[in-house]
Amino acid sequence: MQKRPFRTPLSMVLAMCATALFLCTTPAVAQGTTPFLTQIRNLTPKQQINYVLEARKRGYSLPQLEGLAKAQGATLEDLSLLRTAWSDSQTGGVGEGLQENLQDKGTRSFGNEPQMFDFFEEESDIFGSGFFANKNITETPQFYVATPAGYRLGPSDEITIDVWGASENRYEVTLSRQGVVRIDRLKPMYLSGLTLAAAERKIRNEFSSIYTGLSPDSPNESKVYLDVNLQKARSIVVNITGSVEAPGTYTISGFSSVLNALYAAGGPTENGSYRNISILRNGKEITSIDLYDFFVKGNYPSFFLNDQDVIVVAPHHKRITVEGAFKNTGRFETLENETIEDLLSYTGGFSSTAYKKAVYVDRVVELQREIIKIEQKAYVTAQLSDGDTVEAKNVTDKYTNRISVSGEVYLPGNYPFKETPTLSALLKSASGLTPNAYAEAAILYRSNQGFVNEVKTIDLAEIVNNTQDVQLQPNDSLVVISMENINPEKTVTIQGKVNEPGEVPFFKGMTARDLILIANGFQDRANTDQIELYTNVTEEQTNKRVDARWFSLAEAKEVELAPSDLMVVRLKPGYQSTTFVRLEGQVTRPGTYPIIKEDYTIYDLFHDAGGVLDGANLKGVSIERSITKETQENIEDTADSLNFFFKDDTKIKIGVDFEKVLSKKGDHPDNILLKSSDLVLFPKEDSTISILGEVQRETATPYDNSISLREAVIRAGGVKRSSDYKNAYVVYQNGDVRGTKNFLFFRIRPKLEPGAIVVVPLKEQRERISIQETIGLTSAIASLTLLVRSLTQ
Secondary structure (H helix, E strand, O other): OOOOOOOOOHHHHHHHHHHHHOOOOOHHHHOOOOOOHHHHHHOOHHHHHHHHHHHHHOOOOHHHHHHHHHHOOOOHHHHHHHHHHHHHHHOOOOHHHHHHHHHOOOOOOOOOOHHHHHHHHOOOOEOOHHHHHOOOOOOOOOOOOOOOOOOEOOOOOEEEEEEEEOOOEEEEEEOOOOOEEOOOOOOOEEOOOOEHHHHHHHHHHHHOOOOHHHOOOOOHHHOEEEEEEEEEOOEEEEEEEEOEOOOEEEEEEOOOEHHHHHHHOOOEOOOEEEEEEEEEEOOEEEEEEOOHHHHHHOOOOOOEOOOOOEEEEEEOOEEEEEEEOEOOOEEEEEOOOOEHHHHHHHHOOEOOOEOOOEEEEEEEEOOEEEEEEEEHHHOOOOEOOOOOEEEEOEOOOOOOOEEEEEEOEOOOEEEEOOOOOEHHHHHHHOOOEOOOEOOOOEEEEEEEOOEEEEEEEEOHHHHHOOOOOOEOOOOOEEEEOEHHHHOOOOEEEEEEOEOOOEEEEOOOOOEHHHHHHHOOOEOOOEOOOOEEEEEEOHHHOOOOOEEEEEEOHHHHHHOEOOOOOEEEEOEOOOOOOOOEEEEEEOEOOOEEEEOOOOOOEHHHHHHHOOOEOOOEOHHHEEEEEEOOHHHHHHHHHHOHHHOOOOOOOOEEEEEEOHHHHHHOOOOOOOOOEOOOOOEEEEOEOOOEEEEEEOEOOOEEEEOOOOOOHHHHHHHOOOEOOOEOHHHOEEEOOOOOEEEOEEEOOEEEOOOOOOOOEEEEOEOOOOOOOOHHHHHHHHHHHHHHHHHHHHHHO
């Protein structure tokens, strides 16, 4: 007997996808049986949110998760919990730890391949599909609202009957499966199918047998009142089938409308109808819903579902594509006998720039297509065919009667040709020329067949004086030029020790004193006795290019300036600003000290600071110096090949053996001249040696006179295999660095001092030749050998 090939049902595939989807959830969940989406209600809120974060990390969207849930038969409660967890994960309600989980990139696969859910992510252009794609909408109705007037009672509805007045009592009853309620001393009452108002009338009529005060003619002192309310709506099971995204059986509230149920099922598919949704009850169609009544007119379908109702979404009727100048474009559905006029109402009408007297229809006619023009008068009668594309044209941006003016007029813009047939009329409409207008020449651009093909220069002074006028043509454009463009601005410049140096406008009759006042006066130490003024004299056809002269502040009011003059106010001769150095460490008076002379040295600073404190390491003195921008540029210009690179705060450290400087009373090479902003440090004595780098254990060891570099490395456990011990070096406390020297066959290691650091560098890794490279090199040598042999023979 031949075995049939095993085929995996679609439902089983979806269940397997959902199972894989949860493999990356929280450890607390993963330890047990992997839950399905229908079991999300069994998780804690934190686990639910963590599950959603994992899903988002793997690239899943909310619609994709909803699709999986619906495929597994999830209830509205499951979907609501899923959406709440998704919302909380976006608002940070789970704390920072879980948010970090979202950013962590794991390696495990989450669920099945994402492309199987691509249809959830694509935005459909079908009219009405946006409603079902909106994640902010819930299919769960509000429970804490007044009972809708059209709601009809059914099995499992819970109602309360309140009696007050001369008698008070409260009855809480539930409709049985037969739609009956039972109350002591009364016969069973059949309420199924009745509205709440009708049920109240029936209950009132039955209760009047035990509460005589319910009678309308009862006296006031024995009056009894009755009120009936729905305490809890029943849950109903509906079947949704046809062209919907997730057909199946759904448990929903009795308050739910057809819209709620369709939203739970994901809405109609690409080929589903939004206008022919049938409701079957007991095998018979009891009503049909057109969702366009809600989307276009706002008429909410007030029809309520009963248990075991079937919602059938039929395939669409005529699908019409709308393009061009409509307020809403996309694909719309029309019914039989609907016309262009109906389609216009669905699109919201034409846009503001549309040509409204005709639309154009692209229609399939047998084996070909044709374009049909439909005039405005035929909108009411012209019917559409499935697959039609209806287009409304936008009007052109071309004008037939425009005259434009721009530039130096009070009211620039566009004017109608009939009101401005001449230039004088155009200037009058524009309220005339501004004071900055260059009236001697304006430019008139003239267009023909949409192109500017003629330019005229117009003397506007003659137009203003009525001695001449120019006839205009439609689409003419007049540009009135500014005097500032014709006569460029003239300037003078002031530089040097003034408060606001720079370039300023030149005015006729301007003097040097005026320019000084405009620059807001002098800075401190400005040389006001010798102000320099440079004037360009190249126009005078002499050998000189610039004429220079000098004057004092008292003479400045008599010095008249010319355009492009340069005035320079320099510092007083011989003046230099005070510079400072900073002293820190084991000194008597640390702080900031001025450089009091040109040859101010570290030895001078030592005496000015009153000497050092006990415990200062005179061999470890260092000077930290900033490299100026000028020095950086000079180094970079002269040593480009070295690829020097400096940061803005580049500093160097200079080591000083101040013990020798002190013993020679300053007559020693280490007695360095100090510069502005130098930082001089007298460190505290350090009685240890530090060993760093490629040693077994980086450490520090006490210093003694007999310790060598080799002994220090041994105290650190020796070197690693990756070390370059022969190039080990020592960094002293003052910043000096000394390496190993080679003399004949001997290596001379640097001596150690207190506070020194021994550094064992990493050995440079050399790339090994691969087998392929070895073979290639051998082949090349063999070929070269054969070539040499052939040449020598």
